[in-house]
Amino acid sequence: MIFSTFFVMPMAAGAAVEYGCCRVPKRKFWRYLPPVVTGAATAAIGLFRYHNWSAGAEKAPIETLLFIPGLPALGVFLGLLVGYRIWKWVWTPKVVREGKGKKETGSGTERQDE
Numbered sequence: 578m579i580f581s582t583f584f585v586m587p588m589a590a591g592a593a594v595e596y597g598c599c600r601v602p603k604r605k606f607w608r609y610l611p612p613v614v615t616g617a618a619t620a621a622i623g624l625f626r627y628h629n630w631s632a633g634a635e636k637a638p639i640e641t642l643l644f645i646p647g648l649p650a651l652g653v654f655l656g657l658l659v660g661y662r663i664w665k666w667v668w669t670p671k672v673v674r675e676g677k678g679k680k681e682t683g684s685g686t687e688r689q690d691e
Contacts, residue, residue, distance in 0.1 A: 592656040593660065595657040615653050615654060626642060
């Protein structure tokens with residue numbers, strides 16, 4: 578349950594956002610926006626949690642900083658990568674070569690102009 582909440586759901590959301598940002602808009606600017614926003618949000622959340630915790634007597638334990646902004650951010654970044662790869666796989670033109678897999682033996686099957 579914790580794994581799905583903190584990793585799988587952010588990964589699915591990241592994949593959906595990145596696929597949508599790659600598929601719908603016509604400008605490439607939108608493709609770079611989700612990773613930049615995710616990085617800024619992760620840094621802001623991490624700094625906020627660190628400074629809030631350090632207002633008390635102790636510093637924030639590294640585990641809390643890795644678990645809350647770290648694990649969901651990792652899921653979102655992996656989701657962004659998965660969404661981009663799915664978009665690239667689905668919408669990149671495929672090159673089909675005839676006879677791929679056949680060996681050319683030079684047995685006279687080629688047409689020679691004289």
